[in-house]
Each structure stands twice: as structure tokens, then as C-alpha cells.
Amino acid sequence: MVKLIENEIIKTFYKKRIHVIAGILLVLIALFAYGEHYTLTRTQDRVAEQLGIENAEDWKNIIGQQLLDLERRLDNPYIPDEGKASIRVRAEQLRFYLDNDVSPIGSTAARFMGQFIEQSIFLFLPLLIILLAGDMVSGEVNAGTVKLILTRPVKRWRILMAKLLALSMLEMFVIFMMALFSYGIAMVVFGYSGFNEPVITGFRVVESQLDTSAVKTIPQWQYLMMSYAIGYFVAFVIGSLSLMVSVIVRSTSASIGIMMSTLIGGSFLSFFISDWKLTRYLFTVNLNLTSYISGSFQIVEGLSMSFSTLVLLGWALGAISIAFLVFTQKDILA
Amino acid sequence: MDTVLSLKHVSKKIKGRPIIKDISFTVKKGQIYGFLGPNGAGKTMTLRMIVGLIRPTSGTVEICGHNTRKDFVSAMSNVGCIIENPELYEYLSGMDNLELLRKMEPEIPKSRIDEVVDLVGLTHRIQDKVGTYSLGMKQRLGIAQALMKKPELLILDEPTNGLDPAGIKEFRSLVKSLSKDQGMTIFISSHLLSEIQMICDEVAIILHGKIIKTSKVEDLSTGQKITWQVTDVPQALKLLKDDFGIEAVKDTDETLSAFTDDFRLTAINTAMMSSEIGLKYVSRQQKSLEDLFMELTGGETIG
Amino acid sequence: MMKKWIWYTVSTIFILGISIFAYGFGQAISIGIEVNQAPGIVQPAPEMTVEPQMVDGVLAMGDSLARGTGDETGEGFVGYVVRGLESSNGEPLPLYNIAVEGLGTQALLSQINDPQTREGIRSSSLILISIGGNDLRAIERVESTQRSQYFKDALDIYIGQLGEIIGIIRAENKGAPIVFIGLYNLDYSPSNQERSEYLIEWNQSTQKVLESFEGTLFTPTYDLFKLNLEDYISADGLHPNSKGYAAIGDRILRNLGIGKMNMPNQY
Numbered sequence: 006m007v008k009l010i011e012n013e014i015i016k017t018f019y020k021k022r023i024h025v026i027a028g029i030l031l032v033l034i035a036l037f038a039y040g041e042h043y044t045l046t047r048t049q050d051r052v053a054e055q056l057g058i059e060n061a062e063d064w065k066n067i068i069g070q071q072l073l074d075l076e077r078r079l080d081n082p083y084i085p086d087e088g089k090a091s092i093r094v095r096a097e098q099l100r101f102y103l104d105n106d107v108s109p110i111g112s113t114a115a116r117f118m119g120q121f122i123e124q125s126i127f128l129f130l131p132l133l134i135i136l137l138a139g140d141m142v143s144g145e146v147n148a149g150t151v152k153l154i155l156t157r158p159v160k161r162w163r164i165l166m167a168k169l170l171a172l173s174m175l176e177m178f179v180i181f182m183m184a185l186f187s188y189g190i191a192m193v194v195f196g197y198s199g200f201n202e203p204v205i206t207g208f209r210v211v212e213s214q215l216d217t218s219a220v221k222t223i224p225q226w227q228y229l230m231m232s233y234a235i236g237y238f239v240a241f242v243i244g245s246l247s248l249m250v251s252v253i254v255r256s257t258s259a260s261i262g263i264m265m266s267t268l269i270g271g272s273f274l275s276f277f278i279s280d281w282k283l284t285r286y287l288f289t290v291n292l293n294l295t296s297y298i299s300g301s302f303q304i305v306e307g308l309s310m311s312f313s314t315l316v317l318l319g320w321a322l323g324a325i326s327i328a329f330l331v332f333t334q335k336d337i338l339a
Numbered sequence: 340m341d342t343v344l345s346l347k348h349v350s351k352k353i354k355g356r357p358i359i360k361d362i363s364f365t366v367k368k369g370q371i372y373g374f375l376g377p378n379g380a381g382k383t384m385t386l387r388m389i390v391g392l393i394r395p396t397s398g399t400v401e402i403c404g405h406n407t408r409k410d411f412v413s414a415m416s417n418v419g420c421i422i423e424n425p426e427l428y429e430y431l432s433g434m435d436n437l438e439l440l441r442k443m444e445p446e447i448p449k450s451r452i453d454e455v456v457d458l459v460g461l462t463h464r465i466q467d468k469v470g471t472y473s474l475g476m477k478q479r480l481g482i483a484q485a486l487m488k489k490p491e492l493l494i495l496d497e498p499t500n501g502l503d504p505a506g507i508k509e510f511r512s513l514v515k516s517l518s519k520d521q522g523m524t525i526f527i528s529s530h531l532l533s534e535i536q537m538i539c540d541e542v543a544i545i546l547h548g549k550i551i552k553t554s555k556v557e558d559l560s561t562g563q564k565i566t567w568q569v570t571d572v573p574q575a576l577k578l579l580k581d582d583f584g585i586e587a588v589k590d591t592d593e594t595l596s597a598f599t600d601d602f603r604l605t606a607i608n609t610a611m612m613s614s615e616i617g618l619k620y621v622s623r624q625q626k627s628l629e630d631l632f633m634e635l636t637g638g639e640t641i642g
Numbered sequence: 643m644m645k646k647w648i649w650y651t652v653s654t655i656f657i658l659g660i661s662i663f664a665y666g667f668g669q670a671i672s673i674g675i676e677v678n679q680a681p682g683i684v685q686p687a688p689e690m691t692v693e694p695q696m697v698d699g700v701l702a703m704g705d706s707l708a709r710g711t712g713d714e715t716g717e718g719f720v721g722y723v724v725r726g727l728e729s730s731n732g733e734p735l736p737l738y739n740i741a742v743e744g745l746g747t748q749a750l751l752s753q754i755n756d757p758q759t760r761e762g763i764r765s766s767s768l769i770l771i772s773i774g775g776n777d778l779r780a781i782e783r784v785e786s787t788q789r790s791q792y793f794k795d796a797l798d799i800y801i802g803q804l805g806e807i808i809g810i811i812r813a814e815n816k817g818a819p820i821v822f823i824g825l826y827n828l829d830y831s832p833s834n835q836e837r838s839e840y841l842i843e844w845n846q847s848t849q850k851v852l853e854s855f856e857g858t859l860f861t862p863t864y865d866l867f868k869l870n871l872e873d874y875i876s877a878d879g880l881h882p883n884s885k886g887y888a889a890i891g892d893r894i895l896r897n898l899g900i901g902k903m904n905m906p907n908q909y
Contacts (some may be wrong), residue, residue: 008442011649015439018648019430066877073716074709149426153484156390157443158416174652177659227669234666237659298670310671337392435645 009159009167010174017137017175026133027182033129034186037121038194065103072099097222101203113199114191115225121187122232123299127292130183130236131243131268137175138247139261141168142332143254151337161333169248169325176240184233200226204299228298235294238314242288242321243268249324252332255339285312288320342404343368343417343492343524349388349398359384361398362550364543366526368491371518373539373556374528381548382528383423386496389526390420403491416444419490421498425481429470433461433480436469440484447488458513459483474501482513493517493525499534514538532631544631563623565604566596570617578614583607593619699736700724701762704750704772707823708741712881719823719882720770722891727768730900738762746776747803754810763814770894771807772823774800778844793840797847804851812855820858821894824848826867828880861894 017023075096122130142165145151154164192198203222247264254260271289284290291313298310344366351359359381366372376382387393389400391407391414400407405414427436437456441447456465459479464472469480478501485493499507515538517523529535535542536556543553569575572595579585579597583606587597599607604621611618702708702720710718717725724737740759742749750773753759763769777800784792811820824845827838845864852858866889867874867882874886882890 008445012439012442014652015435015645015648016428016431019428019435021430069714070711070878073714074711077710077716148429149424150428152392152422153427153440154443155392156415156418156420156422157440158412158414158418159443160412174656177656177663178652181655181659230662230666231670231673232666234663235670237663238667294670298673310673314671334394336394337387 006163006167006170009163010171013168013171014174017171022137023175023178026136026179027186029133030179030182030186031190034121034183034190037124038117038187038190041117041120042194068099068102072096072103075099098203105202113195113197113202113225114188115199115202115229117191117195118184118187118229119204119225119232119299122183122229122236123295125183126236126239126295127272128268130240131292132265133179134176134240134243135247135261135264135268137179138172138244139251139264140257141172141248142251143257143260144251146255146337146339147257149339155337162329165252165329165332169245169328172244172248173241176244177237180233180237180240183236184229200224200229204228231298232295235298238317239292239294242317245321245324245328246288249328249331252328252335286316288317291316341368342366343370343402344372344389344526345401346385346389347399347401349385349395349400351384351388351393352396357548359388359395359548362543362545362548363398364550364553366492366524366541368524369518369522370541371514371525371527371539373535373542374526374545375530375532375535375542376528376545377530380545382530382545383496384548385545386420386422386494386528390418390422390494391415392422416488417491418494419485419488419492420494420496421478421481421485422494422496424500425477425484427469427477427480427484430468432468433465433472433483436480437465437484437487441487444488451487451489455483455486458486475503475506478502478506486517489521489523491524493523495525495527497529498527499529499531511538533625563600563625564596564598565607566590566594566622566624567611567618568594568620568622569611570619571615574614575611575616578610578616579607582610698765698767699738700727700768700770701766702737702739702741702770703754704741704770704823705745705774705776706741706743706881707772707775708739708770709743710887711743712876712878713884713887714876715884717884717887719887719891719894722888723768723770723894726891726895726900727898738766741772744776745773747773747800747807751803751807754807760810760814763811766815766818768898769811769815769818769820770823771820773807774804774844774848775825778825778840781840789836793843797844800844801847801851804848805854808852808855808858812857817857819898820852820855821897822848822852822858822860823890824860824862824864826863828871828875830868830871859894859897861890861897863890863893866890866893 075092078092079096140147142151145154155161202225204225243264247260250263251257251260254263268289271287272292274284274287275290285308291308294310294313294317297313342365345364347363348361349359349363350357350361362385374382374385384393388395389402389407391411394408400414402414403417405417407414427433428439431439433456434452437452441449441452453462456462459482461476461479461483464476469477472480478498482498485495499510502510514525514527518525527535527539539556541553541555544551567575570593572589572592575595576587576589579587579595583599583603585597585599585607587595589595608618608621700720700723706712708718708720710716710720713721715721720737720739720741724735728735740753740762742753745753754763777796781789781792781796808820825841827841829837841864845860845862849860852860867886870886870889874882874889876883876886
């Protein structure tokens with residue numbers, strides 16, 4: 006089995022598929038980083054205008070003020086403990102900025118890495134994975150090389166299993182590239198790592214409102230580990246689905262096209278999550294897993310980290326089963 | 340095991356339509372067995388069922404005694420094959436392709452690859468990407484991958500397709516030497532009667548998804564069609580029928596023809612000359628596949 | 643051999659990655675579970691207030707001035723006043739501050755319409771308000787030829803809303819004094835006459851509205867800051883600093899009949 010997996014990985018590399026993905030990643034990350042850098046100065050100006058001060062570099066004073074205000078509120082006996090959690094974590098963040106002389110407006114490599122995975126997890130990353138996996142089987146059927154491997158004395162399921170496992174390893178490689186490139190480019194552009202910076206997490210949605218009573222801070226590196234781990238999980242799920250489509254559909258372009266349109270079209274259906282109960286079981290609406298830990302407000306009632314994870318897992322396992330079933334029975338006519 | 344390949348009542352339906360109808364035949368060890376039929380008769384479909392690319396709707400295929408459905412691995416470990424065009428990974432080199440396939444069957448020693456490359460004469464180009472190969476080179480690489488494991492049974496699907504006459508000749512001698520020197524059993528499908536005749540010992544003939552005949556090649560009658568130019572055609576017809584039991588056919592007012600072998604030809608000609616038939620000219624031509632089918636099916640055409 | 647390298651690299655990255663994945667994903671799930679088990683209330687949006695019972699305390703509402711933004715010690719004039727009252731009465735005084743930075747008059751009106759805030763109003767013994775500055779500052783973004791009209795409209799709206807606010811407070815609480823802070827100028831130079839005119843008219847209108855109710859106290863700040871801008875304004879160039887707030891608080895206390903406190907470097 007190991008040899009079979011090795012074969013599949015080598016095939017993907019020599020097909021230059023990984024090279025293409027790496028290229029796309031590099032270009033996009035570079036653009037994203039440049040864009041951030043470009044808007045940075047504008048953001049600073051805007052902030053200055055809003056607060057009515059002349060020099061946005063004077064963030065220390067502003068932060069100092071906000072910190073004092075927060076600390077006073079913490080002392081206020083009239084705010085219940087549950088309400089204080091969000092105040093406390095915000096104060097922690099502000100204290101960190103002051104102590105470490107880090108401006109909260111600018112960006113750091115760690116922040117950038119986090120932002121990039123948050124932004125790409127529900128569309129861009131899946132698209133990359135579809136590129137990777139979409140022709141795993143259909144490509145070989147088209148090229149005729151499937152005859153070569155299916156006429157060896159090896160059971161069919163092993164061949165598909167090798168493809169699946171190779172895919173899992175390649176998905177990890179893609180995630181690795183994403184992390185590496187975003188770190189590298191961000192360091193060049195922003196210069197500061199910021200891996201210890203505290204990040205707030207622990208949000209939840211109760212009755213359509215953001216409940217911050219259980220928030221806490223974790224260091225940036227831990228947050229990044231979590232985000233990228235989630236990213237890998239999403240990659241695995243999309244990869245399994247693509248593999249299944251690749252097994253069922255003969256043409257590679259149809260295979261990739263089906264996955265892409267399902268992905269993009271399906272995200273429209275997230276509008277109906279609260280009313281049309283069925284839509285929440287679609288895989289496309291559950292892809293934005295990082296929003297659960299980052300608190301960015303895409304959270305909707307009824308969805309939670311565990312729910313989305315289970316739904317996605319279900320889809321992945323279902324897809325894998327169907328792929329195996331079809332592949333082992335299929336007639337190769339062409 | 341004396342029987343290397345056996346098909347028993349194999350049928351295939353696609354979308355309800357029967358494509359292959361109850362075919363059976365046996366190939367013994369050491370034979371060079373031909374599978375003959377016009378394009379569309381079902382040769383490739385049958386071959387695909389033998390190697391497991393397609394599942395038969397009913398019937399069994401056994402290779403070296405192993406059922407291909409129940410014991411695929413044991414069955415296929417005796418088989419090397421090329422189905423239709425020898426497609427390989429174009430973005431890899433010839434060597435990489437072979438190495439990749441060898442990794443799937445680790446019992447094959449690495450040295451064997453060099454051996455087999457040398458055998459098919461690709462040593463000088465083996466490191467180049469297959470995408471740069473000519474058709475002939477791809478054919479050779481195809482044979483190389485089929486021979487890597489020194490299989491008991493070699494299955495070739497229209498192997499001389501796209502080869503030039505020199506290539507065909509080379510191929511023929513390769514097949515003969517594999518059979519003679521290594522005792523390999525070889526199963527070749529083709530639509531060219533001449534090919535089959537020159538290489539094979541036995542043949543199964545398929546038409547419209549059915550086996551219409553299996554026989555030794557030599558029994559297929561030498562494949563000669565003799566045409567006599569005579570003055571009295573009806574007399575000649577009668578003579579052939581009464582004295583030799585040959586059903587001849589009147590072609591024109593002056594000619595008639597029949598299929599017969601060399602041995603009797605002398606006797607026939609002598610008899611004709613002795614009678615008053617007025618033999619003017621005797622000619623012979625190669626029996627075409629059409630002719631063979633006409634003969635076997637009693638007039639049924641290929642189309 | 644290139645191929646061997648590819649295989650080793652990919653498999654190594656995979657093995658490392660899987661461990662990070664296991665850790666990271668586990669963490670993410672566990673935070674999710676932890677969060678869902680923690681007790682909690684829904685964090686109210688800034689407009690709404692969670693209100694415990696409060697008796698006889700001071701209620702502060704309005705914008706960043708009431709919040710004390712700019713004060714290094716953090717107390718603002720509100721804190722100053724509360725301290726002054728405490729030392730005068732000899733016992734601690736609860737303070738309830740619902741001011742929000744950047745608040746406008748419209749928003750304050752919505753805020754006090756909330757039943758819990760009304761409860762707070764009912765149980766206060768003193769109410770401090772600072773509002774209107776943000777409404778007026780918007781005029782800076784208006785094109786100069788439109789300003790005069792804009793000012794008239796804005797002032798009209800403001801007067802109406804202010805009247806409503808004071809009306810509501812009085813409806814809930816008949817007795818507690820309502821102290822309202824006037825607007826000061828950031829640029830007193832005569833060349834900027836337009837600015838001072840607007841401010842003065844705004845302050846006067848405010849005072850007129852207040853006078854139509856019982857127990858209200860308009861506390862001007864315009865004159866306090868005129869000669870002391872350098873000393874009284876904080877680094878952000880907009881809000882008062884500790885000294886500035888002390889000056890305001892001091893005036894309020896005196897208006898309430900309580901003597902001036904010991905403050906270093908009083909003018």
C-alpha cells in the first residue's frame with residue numbers, strides 16, 4: 006500500500022499539479038499582503054479622522070485611555086460577572102499592545118496568516134483542493150492509463166485507497182504551503198511575527214445575538230494551529246467529495262466543473278439556514294469553521310463548531326463510501 | 340495447469356442489449372491462440388472481460404485455474420496485457436512508467452526492467468518522457484510492461500495496429516520466440532486473417548458477439564480460393580461435386596471457383612484436363628475474411 | 643533521486659502536520675464545548691443596559707465627556723463630582739455610568755427608552771448629562787455654503803430630542819437634579835467666528851430647553867476652557883484632561899452648593 010501511495014504522489018508532482026497550486030497561492034498571498042499594506046496607511050488616516058486627532062501614530066494614548074476605561078468598568082460592581090468577560094479579554098489585549106509596543110492597527114505575520122486562512126477557508130482553499138483532486142480518477146480514465154493500473158494483480162479498492170491516502174497527504178502539503186507562503190511574504194511586508202499576541206476566542210451565538218460571556222484569550226500561535234488544523238479538515242472533506250465526483254464522472258472538466266459550481270452555488274443557500282432547516286445540512290454552508298473561533302459575525306443560530314464538523318464528516322464519509330462502491334464495480338469501457 | 344485461459348458461457352448486456360452472447364473457449368498452455376473477428380464483433384469487449392476491466396453479466400473467466408471474479412489477484416498475477424492502445428503516463432519517462440508498475444508488483448526484480456527494455460529495443464530512449472515517443476515506441480513500451488513479470492499468459496489486443504511492415508515482422512518473431520523459448524501462452528486478437536494465420540496455432544472466430552467457430556488454424560483450410568477458367572462450367576461444377584464433394588460456385592460464364600487445399604488440387608486439375616471440360620487456366624487467391632465468413636456462416640455477411 | 647526526495651518530503655510534512663492537526667483540531671473542538679457549557683447571559687448590545695437595583699445613586703449618561711475620555715486618572719468630571727459628594731456626605735455613593743463614546747442625541751433618546759434604564763433613572767438622586775457635541779461636530783464635514791442651513795436643521799432636531807429626553811427623565815424622577823454640561827470651543831480665535839457663533843447659539847438653545855423644566859442645571863464650560871486650552875485639553879486634542887475635568891466637576895459641585903475640593907494647581 007505504501008508503494009501505491011508513493012506512486013500516486015509522484016504522479017501528481019510530475020503532472021505539475023502541485024506546481025500550479027503553489028503558483029496560484031504565491032500570487033494570491035502576495036496580492037493579499039500588498040493589499041493589506043496598502044490599506045494600512047488609509048486605515049490609519051481614517052482612524053485619525055474619526056477620533057479627531059492629528060497623529061494616528063499616537064495610538065498609545067488612545068489605547069491607554071481605552072484601557073483605563075475598561076479597567077474602571079471592571080471595578081464597577083453593577084456590571085454582572087458574565088458581562089465582564091468580554092471587558093476583561095479586551096483589556097488583556099490592550100495591555101499586550103502597550104507592553105510590547107505593538108500597534109493594534111498594523112499587521113503582523115501571525116495576524117496575516119490567521120486572516121488569510123479565515124478568508125480562504127470557505128471558497129479559495131476548496132477551489133485549490135478541487136484542482137488537486139478533481140481528476141484523480143477521471144483523468145486516468147480519459148488518458149487510458151487506468152487500464153494499466155487496473156490490470157495489475159492488485160484489488161481495485163486498494164488502488165482507490167492509495168489515491169485517497171495520497172490525496173490526504175497532498176492536502177496537508179497544500180496547507181503547509183499556504184502557511185509557509187503567508188508567513189514568508191508577511192514577514193517581508195510587515196516585519197513582525199507577533200506569535201504571542203493574545204487573540205480573543207470563545208464566542209457563541211445565543212438567540213441570534215453574539216454572546217461574549219465565555220470569551221478568553223489564547224496566544225496567536227495557538228489560534229493559528231487551530232485555524233490551520235480546521236483548514237486541513239475542510240481540505241480533507243472537499244478532497245473526498247472531489248474524489249467521489251472524479252470516480253463517477255468520466256470527463257475531467259465535468260468533474261471539476263460540478264464541484265466548483267456546487268461549491269459556489271451552494272453558498273448562496275446559506276441565506277436560508279435559519280428558515281429552511283434542510284439547508285444547514287449542506288456541506289457548503291458549513292465550511293466556514295474558523296468563524297466559530299474568531300467571532301467574525303457569520304455565525305448563525307443553530308450552527309456550532311461541533312454541528313458543522315459532524316455534518317462535514319458525514320459528507321466526507323458518505324462520499325468516500327460511494328466512491329469505493331462505484332469504483333470497485335465500474336466497467337471501464339473506454 | 341494445462342488450461343491457461345478458459346471462458347465459460349460468458350455474456351455481457353449493456354443497457355439491456357446483449358453485446359456478448361454466451362461465448363466459451365479454452366486456451367492451453369504454450370499455445371499461440373488467435374481471436375479473430377471484424378471490427379465491432381466484440382473482441383475488445385471480451386478481452387476487457389478477461390482482464391477484469393468489465394464485469395461479465397454471466398459466465399466465468401478462469402486464468403490458470405483462478406476465477407477472475409473470486410480470485411482476481413491470483414488470476415491476474417499470471418497475466419501481462421495490452422488492451423487497445425498502450426496508453427502510459429505521458430508526463431513520466433519510459434523508465435519511470437515501468438518502475439511505477441513494478442512497484443505495484445514487488446516480486447519483480449529491478450534488473451528485470453533493464454532486461455525487458457533491452458528486449459523491446461528501447462534502451463536508448465527509455466529515459467525520455469513517453470509524450471515524446473512515436474506510436475511504434477509506445478507499442479514497444481506497452482509490450483515491455485506486459486512482459487515485465489514473465490507472465491504465463493500474454494494478452495494482446497490488435498498488437499500490429501499502427502506498426503510498419505518492419506515492425507510487424509519484428510513483432511512476429513518476438514511472439515514466436517516468446518512462445519518457443521519461454522513457453523509463454525499468447526492470446527492475440529485481430530481482424531486480419533493473414534496475421535492470425537501466420538502466427539497462431541488455434542483460433543476462435545467471433546461475429547456479432549458470438550463465437551462461430553473454434554479450430555486449429557491449419558484446419559481452417561489453407562485459405563485458398565481456386566478459380567478455374569473452363570469452357571463447360573456446368574460440367575466442371577458437376578465433376579467437382581460428384582468426384583470430389585466440393586461445392587463450387589459459378590462466377591461467370593467461363594469461370595467457377597471453390598475453396599480447396601493444395602493436395603487435392605493436383606488431382607482436381609488432372610481430372611479436369613482428362614475430361615472434356617476444357618480447362619484453360621487455374622488461378623488462386625488468398626481467402627479473405629469475407630470469404631471465410633461466407634463459408635462459415637453460409638452466406639451471412641459481416642455488416 | 644528526485645522521486646525519493648518528493649516522497650520523503652511529503653510524508654514528513656504529513657506526519658508533522660497530522661500531529662499539529664490533532665492538537666489544533668482538538669483544541670478548537672474543546673473550546674467549542676467549553677464555551678457551550680459556560681453559563682452566561684447574552685452580552686447586550688451597547689444600546690441596551692443590564693441593570694441591577696440601584697438606590698440613591700448618581701446616574702451619568704451621554705457621550706465621551708461623561709465617560710471621562712481623555713482623563714489620565716480615568717474619572718472624568720463624573721468621578722470628580724461623585725467623590726466630592728461622597729466626602730461631603732461622608733458615605734459612599736453608587737455611580738451608574740451609561741455614557742457611550744461617540745453617542746449622539748438620537749441614540750441617547752433610544753437608550754433611555756429602555757425599561758431598565760428608566761428603572762435606573764427612577765432610583766437616582768442626581769443625574770449628569772453630556773450630549774450634543776457629536777451632533778454638532780458633524781457640521782465640519784458639511785460644505786461651507788450649506789453649513790448655515792445644516793446648522794438650523796440640526797439645532798431644531800436637537801432641541802426637540804433634548805426636550806423629549808428631559809421630559810422622560812422628569813416623568814420617571816420628579817426630584818433628582820439634572821445637571822447638563824455645555825459645549826466648549828477648541829478654537830477660540832476671532833478669525834473662526836462661524837464656529838464660536840454656532841457653539842454659543844447651541845449652548846443658549848440648550849439652556850432655554852432646560853429652563854422649561856424643574857430642577858435642571860445648565861453648567862457652561864465655554865468660558866472655563868477659553869483661556870486654558872493648553873492646560874485643560876488632553877493629548878488627543880479633543881477631550882479634556884484630568885485638570886480640565888476637574889475644572890468642570892468643580893463648577894458642578896459649587897453649583898450644587900458644595901465647597902471646592904482640594905485640587906493641586908487650581909487656576
